[in-house]
Amino acid sequence: MKHLHILLADDHPILLSGLVNFLHERGFTHVQYTENGSEAWSVIKESSPEICILDIEMPGLTGLEILERCKREGITSKIILLSYHTEPEFVALARKKGVAGYIGKENSIKEIEDCIYRVHKDGYYFPNNLIGENISFGKDMIRVLSVLTNREREVLSMVLAESANRDIARILGISLRTVEKHRSNIINKLEINKKPENLTQWALRNKTLLEEVL
16 A cells, blocks of 8 residues: 555645655655645646545636546546545535545544555545535535525625625626525525624635535
């Protein structure tokens, strides 16, 4: 296993350096690394590393965008996502998209070797704290997002862009009161009224998820 071709891609140099050094210390002999998604994709196209550990959010291409390209082009590299997002919605989305593993950045040094071993041996790895009931909750959230009306999805996309209600009304050609009604419906469907944040705060916190499903 120590001879596996591994690619690491993350735009945080300190974290990336720490992970690369750790793998070298653990005896892995074929580790490449890049600091953006475009370079990572070039490496994957040229040499198809067996294991690719990719930041879910980075310049050029995101980890999920690279995963989609691999699937389209028949590249069999195992994709592991590395992210600060450990909310169940993100983990459920990752599994739905077909990633082989998911590591929270706060535990990345502790988990990366076990993750590589499990993905190589079993084909997948998701830490215990990111599965079970959390995954069920995340799937429910993705399902709820999928049943928003087309207009509600348009409004939510514009909320994500931090557009003011008046701007949303003008662009969509609807009244301000109608915009407020759509926002209220979204809040109720997503049960955001049970959380200590408003719709805009929730949308920005879940930006990566929303950009994938809206």
